[in-house]
Amino acid sequence: MILEIINHEYQYEAEKLTRIFYPNEKINVVFEKTGNSIEPVLTTLLKDNNIKVEFKDCNNNILFSKTQSIKADSDKELITVTLIYEALTRITGYTPKWGMLTGIRPSKLLRSLKENNSAEEGKRIFKERYFVDEEKTNLADSVASAEEKVISLSRPESFSLYVSIPFCPTRCSYCSFVSHAMTEELIEKLMPEYVEYLVKEIEYTGKIAKDLNLRLESVYYGGGTPTTLSENQLETVIGAIENSFDLSTVREYTIEAGRPDTVTAEKLRVMKRGGVSRISINPQTFSDEILKKVGRRHTAKQAEDAFLLARETGFDNINMDLIAGLPDDTFEGFTATIQKAIGFSPENITVHTLALKRSSNMGEGGKVAVEKSRLAGNMLDYAFNSLKDNGYYPYYMYRQSKSLGNLENTGYCKQNRECLYNIFMMEECHSVFAVGAGAVTRLKAPYSSLIDRIFNYKYPYEYINGFDTLLERKKSIYNFYEKDRVGEHNVKYE
Ligand code: SF4
Structure with a gap:
């Protein structure tokens, strides 16, 4: 379809909103009138303090046309998007549950x-x-x-640590992360080398944190699937963190053990001994057919067994990730998954909405229609109500672009079992120092609104080959904190 943006600057908002209603169509944005077209045309035009929004179908029939005058400049954006929203809900018959909100938070x-x-x-x-x-x-x-x-727990000198392990047993078809499926070569050569460099980066980052007198609040290993590391490798990384950081202030230490086929009793023991307090075991669905369809090489039973093994090992804070809108899943199938998850009584249940990303490999080419969005919406409503009825409440939420129906991902928890890292990171409460390939260090100044990011190399080989450059980049953390120290607030936190 064609989206005409004429005489105004709300292209980004208009495009994002239109995308909610036309998730799979190519939206061609143009800045002047196109005349008759064989594609539907959504016109948004600002003229003489009036906003006009018009929708023409591919036969050039005008299906919607409305003009509204603008009294104050500050109303322009809101009036423009409101009219677009009105046009598209009317044309498509679809009313998004988040209305015209397009933001992620x-x-x-x-x-x-x-x-x-x-x-x-x-x-x-x-x-x-x-x-x-x-x-x-x-x-x-x-x-x-x-x-x-949770935000109130963060102090000016707080920071969190993120460890990236970008490897998985196989690649899920919906995956949008940079993660590498395990191969012989990867297991024998790349992973040992990766761990070696990761340890060096951990040591280097730990020194920076100590020099700056920062206080570590939470540690989080993600990826990928951190438990693709062998028992020894896991022990090495955990040990490096123990030796490089002061863990006495850590409120929460999470390792994602997402793929149940990577969980062993020994790895769980290594994690427990190393002070890990929270893990995530992710069934995604309890349907074996769907697990197979999306390329996860494990069964529902393996997820159940891994969960029980983690309980036996003494983990009393476990998350389960589930996904609404998986290919071939039905409302009934999803409700069964939710009920089964509740039956295990994990401390956290995180319900994601399927998101189709360019890098994902969904066989059916992402033909996501409004009907699928409606179904995903109903699944999420069901999750919200049944989790609430079973003593969970939502504590964390964000939306991803291209998720079905522009719907959300929500973390639910039992009383006082919020995952602190998720909130610290999402709300940018404090800096997150990140190590490993694909990791992004997010710096947040303690006493000003200064924000900065340091990007590590995305792929493990690049990470290893460019390691010295990467450490050089990390030196800028000192400058960042120094700037804040001598900034307008001029407050010391030592
Ligand atoms: S387990 Fe997660 S990170 Fe790994 S391939 Fe699947 S979706 Fe991607």
């Missing part, structure tokens, strides 16, 4: 609306101005409250 918007108004008024604006439905408003509200509690 709805709870952050709600928090600021509540801060700038009364709590009730903030909620009302959130719902009515952006057309968010009742359930999603309540979800965002619950998340906003849980986030506030």
Whole structure:
């Protein structure tokens, strides 16, 4: 379809909103009138303080046309997107549950609306101005409250540590991460070498943190699947962290053991001995057919066994990841998965919405229609209600571009079992020092709004070959903190 942006600057917002209704269509953005076209055309035009939005189908029939005058400059954007939203809901017959919100953190918007108004008024604006439905408003509200509690734990000198292990047993067809499926060569050559360099980077980063007198709040290993490391490699990495950082202040230490086929009793023991307090075992679905279809080389039973083994080893804080909208999954299938997960009583259940990314390899070519979005939406509503009925509440939420229906990923937890790292990272409460291939260090200045990022090389070979350059880049962490120290606030945190 063609999206005409004429005389205004809201291309980004208009395109993102249109994408919610046409997730798989190529949207051609143009900046002047196209005349008659064989494609549908959505025109957005600003002229003489009026915004006009018009929709023509491929036969050039005008299906929607509305003009609204603008009284204040500050209303321009809101009026433009509101008219686009009105046009597209009318044309497609689809009403997104998040209304016209396109941002990745709805709870952050709600928090600021509540801060700038009364709590009730903030909620009302959130719902009515952006057309968010009742359930999603309540979800965002619950998340906003849980986030506030965790955000308050972060201090100016706090930081968290992220460790990237970008390897997996096989590649899931929906995967959008940079992760490498295990091959003989990878196991024999690349992984040992990767661990060697990772340890060096851990040591280097630990020194920076000590020099800056920072306080480590949480540690998180992701990827990939960190438990693709052998028992010895896992022990080496855990040991390097123990030797390089002061772990006495750590509130939470998570390792993702996502693929159950990588979990062994010995690895669990190594993690437990190393002070790991939280792990994630991810069934995604309890349907063997669907697991096979999406290329996960494990069964539902393996996920169950891995969970029970982790309990036996003494893990009392376990997350399970599930996905709504997997290919061939039905509403009934998804409800069975939720019920089964609840039956295991994990401390966290994270419900993702399937997102189709360019780098994923979904066989059917991502033919995601409004119907699939509706189904995923119903699945999420079911998850929200049944998890609530079973003592879980949502504490963390974000949206990914290209997820079905522009729907969300939500972390649910039992009382006081929020994953701290998820909130620290998502809300940019403090710096996250990241190590490993593909890792991104996110710097947040303690006393100012200064934010910066340091990117590590994406792929393991690049990471190893460019290691010295990478360490050089990391030196800039000192400068970043120094700048904040001598900045306008001029406050010392030693
Ligand atoms: S387990 Fe996760 S990181 Fe690994 S391939 Fe599957 S989706 Fe990607």
